[in-house]
Each structure stands twice: as structure tokens, then as C-alpha cells.
Amino acid sequence: MQPGDRTALTHHIQTLMDNPTLGKQMGTKSRITAEQKFNAQKNFQTLESLFHEVAITHSSKHFSPALSG
Numbered sequence: 001m002q003p004g005d006r007t008a009l010t011h012h013i014q015t016l017m018d019n020p021t022l023g024k025q026m027g028t029k030s031r032i033t034a035e036q037k038f039n040a041q042k043n044f045q046t047l048e049s050l051f052h053e054v055a056i057t058h059s060s061k062h063f064s065p066a067l068s069g
Contacts, residue, residue, distance in 0.1 A: 001008040016023045
């Protein structure tokens, strides 16, 4: 569906209104996807790992034995 396609939007809304089971299935699947992709604990751990990696890389560049001699 293209942005601004009111005819397609109307059709899709009507499909969902005619088939509440489909709407419920889509909602359930969307919730599962959102919980997996936007899991706060998982995202925090990923960011923590990235920050740790950057800190190690940054400190090894600034405190390299080749630069201190």
C-alpha cells in the first residue's frame, strides 16, 4: 500500500472489520514482535556491550605502549 492511497486503506480497514479474528491475530503477532524488538533489558545489555567495546578501543588507542615511550 502506498502512502496516501485512501482506497487501499479503506479496503484494509474493511477487511479487518469483516474479520475480527484476523485483527486479533495481527495484534497478537505485533505485540510479540514489539516485545522482542523493544525489550528494555535486552536493549540495555546490547548498549552496555557497545559502550564497553568503545571504551576498550578508545583507551587502548590513547594508552598504547608505542605512544608512551
